[in-house]
Amino acid sequence: MNRLEFIVEELVTANRILANEGIVDSFGHVSARHPDKPQHYLLSRARAPERIERDDIVEFGLDGSAIDERGRAPYLERFIHGAIYEQRPDVHAVVHNHSPSVIPFGVTGKKLKPLLHMCASIGHEVPIWDSRDKFGDTTLLVSDMAMGRDLAGLLGARPATLMRGHGATVVGRSVRHAVFIAVYLEVGAKLQMQAMAMGDIKFLSPGEVDKITARVNDYTLNRAWENWARRAGREMQA
Amino acid sequence: MNRLEFIVEELVTANRILANEGIVDSFGHVSARHPDKPQHYLLSRARAPERIERDDIVEFGLDGSAIDERGRAPYLERFIHGAIYEQRPDVHAVVHNHSPSVIPFGVTGKKLKPLLHMCASIGHEVPIWDSRDKFGDTTLLVSDMAMGRDLAGLLGARPATLMRGHGATVVGRSVRHAVFIAVYLEVGAKLQMQAMAMGDIKFLSPGEVDKITARVNDYTLNRAWENWARRAGREMQA
Amino acid sequence: MNRLEFIVEELVTANRILANEGIVDSFGHVSARHPDKPQHYLLSRARAPERIERDDIVEFGLDGSAIDERGRAPYLERFIHGAIYEQRPDVHAVVHNHSPSVIPFGVTGKKLKPLLHMCASIGHEVPIWDSRDKFGDTTLLVSDMAMGRDLAGLLGARPATLMRGHGATVVGRSVRHAVFIAVYLEVGAKLQMQAMAMGDIKFLSPGEVDKITARVNDYTLNRAWENWARRAGREMQA
Amino acid sequence: MNRLEFIVEELVTANRILANEGIVDSFGHVSARHPDKPQHYLLSRARAPERIERDDIVEFGLDGSAIDERGRAPYLERFIHGAIYEQRPDVHAVVHNHSPSVIPFGVTGKKLKPLLHMCASIGHEVPIWDSRDKFGDTTLLVSDMAMGRDLAGLLGARPATLMRGHGATVVGRSVRHAVFIAVYLEVGAKLQMQAMAMGDIKFLSPGEVDKITARVNDYTLNRAWENWARRAGREMQA
Numbered sequence: 032m033n034r035l036e037f038i039v040e041e042l043v044t045a046n047r048i049l050a051n052e053g054i055v056d057s058f059g060h061v062s063a064r065h066p067d068k069p070q071h072y073l074l075s076r077a078r079a080p081e082r083i084e085r086d087d088i089v090e091f092g093l094d095g096s097a098i099d100e101r102g103r104a105p106y107l108e109r110f111i112h113g114a115i116y117e118q119r120p121d122v123h124a125v126v127h128n129h130s131p132s133v134i135p136f137g138v139t140g141k142k143l144k145p146l147l148h149m150c151a152s153i154g155h156e157v158p159i160w161d162s163r164d165k166f167g168d169t170t171l172l173v174s175d176m177a178m179g180r181d182l183a184g185l186l187g188a189r190p191a192t193l194m195r196g197h198g199a200t201v202v203g204r205s206v207r208h209a210v211f212i213a214v215y216l217e218v219g220a221k222l223q224m225q226a227m228a229m230g231d232i233k234f235l236s237p238g239e240v241d242k243i244t245a246r247v248n249d250y251t252l253n254r255a256w257e258n259w260a261r262r263a264g265r266e267m268q269a
Numbered sequence: 270m271n272r273l274e275f276i277v278e279e280l281v282t283a284n285r286i287l288a289n290e291g292i293v294d295s296f297g298h299v300s301a302r303h304p305d306k307p308q309h310y311l312l313s314r315a316r317a318p319e320r321i322e323r324d325d326i327v328e329f330g331l332d333g334s335a336i337d338e339r340g341r342a343p344y345l346e347r348f349i350h351g352a353i354y355e356q357r358p359d360v361h362a363v364v365h366n367h368s369p370s371v372i373p374f375g376v377t378g379k380k381l382k383p384l385l386h387m388c389a390s391i392g393h394e395v396p397i398w399d400s401r402d403k404f405g406d407t408t409l410l411v412s413d414m415a416m417g418r419d420l421a422g423l424l425g426a427r428p429a430t431l432m433r434g435h436g437a438t439v440v441g442r443s444v445r446h447a448v449f450i451a452v453y454l455e456v457g458a459k460l461q462m463q464a465m466a467m468g469d470i471k472f473l474s475p476g477e478v479d480k481i482t483a484r485v486n487d488y489t490l491n492r493a494w495e496n497w498a499r500r501a502g503r504e505m506q507a
Numbered sequence: 508m509n510r511l512e513f514i515v516e517e518l519v520t521a522n523r524i525l526a527n528e529g530i531v532d533s534f535g536h537v538s539a540r541h542p543d544k545p546q547h548y549l550l551s552r553a554r555a556p557e558r559i560e561r562d563d564i565v566e567f568g569l570d571g572s573a574i575d576e577r578g579r580a581p582y583l584e585r586f587i588h589g590a591i592y593e594q595r596p597d598v599h600a601v602v603h604n605h606s607p608s609v610i611p612f613g614v615t616g617k618k619l620k621p622l623l624h625m626c627a628s629i630g631h632e633v634p635i636w637d638s639r640d641k642f643g644d645t646t647l648l649v650s651d652m653a654m655g656r657d658l659a660g661l662l663g664a665r666p667a668t669l670m671r672g673h674g675a676t677v678v679g680r681s682v683r684h685a686v687f688i689a690v691y692l693e694v695g696a697k698l699q700m701q702a703m704a705m706g707d708i709k710f711l712s713p714g715e716v717d718k719i720t721a722r723v724n725d726y727t728l729n730r731a732w733e734n735w736a737r738r739a740g741r742e743m744q745a
Numbered sequence: 746m747n748r749l750e751f752i753v754e755e756l757v758t759a760n761r762i763l764a765n766e767g768i769v770d771s772f773g774h775v776s777a778r779h780p781d782k783p784q785h786y787l788l789s790r791a792r793a794p795e796r797i798e799r800d801d802i803v804e805f806g807l808d809g810s811a812i813d814e815r816g817r818a819p820y821l822e823r824f825i826h827g828a829i830y831e832q833r834p835d836v837h838a839v840v841h842n843h844s845p846s847v848i849p850f851g852v853t854g855k856k857l858k859p860l861l862h863m864c865a866s867i868g869h870e871v872p873i874w875d876s877r878d879k880f881g882d883t884t885l886l887v888s889d890m891a892m893g894r895d896l897a898g899l900l901g902a903r904p905a906t907l908m909r910g911h912g913a914t915v916v917g918r919s920v921r922h923a924v925f926i927a928v929y930l931e932v933g934a935k936l937q938m939q940a941m942a943m944g945d946i947k948f949l950s951p952g953e954v955d956k957i958t959a960r961v962n963d964y965t966l967n968r969a970w971e972n973w974a975r976r977a978g979r980e981m982q983a
Contacts, residue, residue, distance in 0.1 A: 168476030238882030317734030406714030644952030
C-alpha cells in the first residue's frame, strides 16, 4: 500500500470513528493533507461521515477546486480545510464538527479550557470565531476562502477553535492526532459544563498543559485509535 | 413505483428514523399529504413508530375519517394532521412527537429559539400551545377537529409549535423536511437548556435564520436522510 | 397456554423490558399476583432482571415464604411485594427499581409530580418513604414484613412511592400497567429535574391527571408493550 | 483451571465490563494481586480495556518491573497498582479509571459521598489526591513509585480516591469487588451532581454506610457480575 492509499483508508476510518463516537452527526468532515503534494488535500464528497467509503474521497487544491471531481459534489465548507493547510505547514489533518457539548460554549462566550489531563491537547484556551463579526448575517457556513482565511487567522498556531452557533474546527499533525483532539474537545466541554454548575474549577495549570501536550505521542494516539476503529467496525492500519 | 407507493415507503422510513433518533418513543406519529388527492393524508394505524410496516399506513380525509380502515384502529390524535393540512396548503408532512428536550420548554414557558445553524429551520421562535387555555381540563390529547384547528391556528405559518405538557408538532414541505426539523428541534432544545445554565445566549440573528432557512434544500435533507435511514435499517429511495 | 403460564411469560418479558429501558440495572425486580391464588405472588429468584428466564420464576406466599424454592435463592426485598398485595386487592403487579432520575428526588425531598401527559399515571404527587424514620440505621433494604407494611402504608392507594437513598416502588392492575408507570416515572423525573433548572413549572392540573389516568387503557399499554418487548428481543403475548 | 488462570480470565472480563459500562474509555486499567505470589500483580500490557485478551496480561513485581514482558509494553501508570498492593495487604484488585462523572468532583473540590444504598461501598467520603500538591507541574500521570506511594498514602484504608484533573482509583478484596465499587462510584457521582442542582442532600448516614458495606457479599457482587459479563460478551466463571 502506498502513502496515498494509506491516507485514504485513514480518512475512511476517521469518518466512521467521528460518527460512532458522536463527534459528528450527518454533517461535519475530516480531511488530510495529500502525503505527496502538500498543496493538495483529501476530503470526502458531500456525504454523512458514517456512510463514507474509499471512493468518496476527492483530491482538492488549497483553493477548494476539485482535482478529479467525477460528479462527486464537494462539501460547501471545504474552504475551512484549504485555508488552514495554506497557513499551517505543520498541520496534516483537519476536523470540522458540531459535537454537542462545544455548542453552548460558542453561544455563551464562556471560555473552554482543559480540566482533564486527556484534554490538554485542546490547548490552553479555545477561542471562539464569530462569522458575524466580519461577515455580518450569513448562513454561518464557511463558503469561500475569505471566510476560511479569517477562521484560520483566529486559529493561529492553536489546535482548536470554536465557531459561534456552528461548531468547532480542530487540527493535528496526523489524522489520528486531529481525531484524538476532536474527541477530547467534546469530552472536556461536557465535563466543564457539569463542573461549572458545581463551583469554581481548578483547570490544568499552563505548565501541566505543556507537559502533557509534549507527551501525547503515537503510542497514546494508537491506543485510542485501535479501540475507536474496532468499535466503528474498522481495523487499525500498521 | 408510483407516487403513492413512494410516499408510503417514505412514511415507513420516517417512522423508523424518528424512533431510532429518539424523537418519538412508543407514541408520536408522522403523516404525509396524499400525493394525488390533496384533501387526503396518509398516516399509520395506532402503533409504535418503531414497529410500523407498509400495511399499517391508512388513508384519511382531512376530518380524520379513514377511507379504508379495514380494522386498523387510528391514532386518536390524527386531528392534528388534518387540521394543519386544511389550513396550510404548503405543508406536505406533519410530525407530532414528545421528544424529551422540548418538554421542559413547554412547561416552563421559556422561549425556544435557534442557537445552532442546523436548527434555523425551527423558525425564529417556537410558540407554546396550551390546551387548557381554551379547552380547560382535558386529557391534553388533540381528540377532535376543534382542538386541531386551535393548534393549527397558533402554528400559523410557522414550522413548529410546542404543546404544554405534551410535546411538539412540526410541519414540512416533504416528509424528509418535517423529519429534519423535528430532529433539530430536539437537538436545539437540548443545547439551549445547557446554554441557559451557563449564561446569556447569543441566538442566531433574524437575518441568519432567514438565510439558513432559505438554503435548506433537498441536498441538505438528503445527506441527513441517507444517514438516518441506514442507521434505522432502511435505504433512501431515489 | 393457561393463565399461570401467561403470567410467567409476562414477568420474563417485564424483566427484560425494565432492563432494556434502563429502569433497573443489575438489581430491582417485578412481581405479579398469582392469577389463580390471590394470596400468592410470582417473582424471580435473586438474579439480574436482564438475565431472567422462565425457570427463575418462583411462587411465594404473601409473607415471603417460597412455595417451591428448589434451591432458587429469593430476593431479600421480596417483602415489598407481599406487603403491598396484602394491603391492595386492586394491585396485580409490583415493580421495585432504582431508576436513575428518581434518586435525586428521594434524597432532596423535592416533590415529584407529573408534568407530561404520559406521566399522569404516577399519581398527583409521589410520596417519599424514608426507612430511617421508623427503623433507624439499616441497610435500607426492605428485609422483613414490618418494613414492607410500613412502605405499603405510605403508598396507600397511590400508584407509586419513592424510597429515600434507595429507589421507587410502583404498582399496577397488571404487569403491563406497572411497567408502564415505572417507565414514565423515570421519564417524568428526568424531565422535572431539567425543568426545575429552567424556572417555575406548570404541572398537569389535578383535573388533567384524573382525566388522563382514567383513559390509560389496555389499548395504550399494549402500544408501548409491543414496542418495548420487541426492543428487548421478546414478543407481545395475545 | 488453576488459580492463576482463573484470575487472568477475571481480568479480561473486568476490562471488558469496565469498557462496556462506560467506566473506562480507551484508557484506564484494572489489576489483580497474583494469587500465589502476593508480591506480584497482574495487569494488561498498554492497551485499551475493550480490546484486552488473555495474552495481554503481564506479571509485575510491586516496583512495576515486568517479570515476563516479551515485548508487551506496560502502562506508564502501573505504579498506582504496585504502591497500593505494597501498602494494603487486604487489597486484591485495583481499578484506575477516568469515568466521566467523577471528574467534576476532582476539579471543584466538592466532596463525593454516598447517597444511594448501592454506593455505600465507595466509603464515607472520597478524598481528592492532587498531584500538584507535592509534585508540582507534571503530566498528572503516576509515573513512578514516589507518586504511587503518595497516592496510596492519601487512599489509606479507604476503598476509593479521586485524582484532580485525572480520574479515580478504586480498590477491592477481589476483582469483582473493585469493579463493583468503580461502577457505583460513577453512578453515585452522576446522581450527586444532579441532586446538588436541586437542593440539600440527605446522604446515607454513617451507620447506614457501615451496615450496607458489611452486607456487600459475593452474593451481591455475583448478581451484578453475571449481568455485566454477559452484556460485555463474556461468561461468569464459577
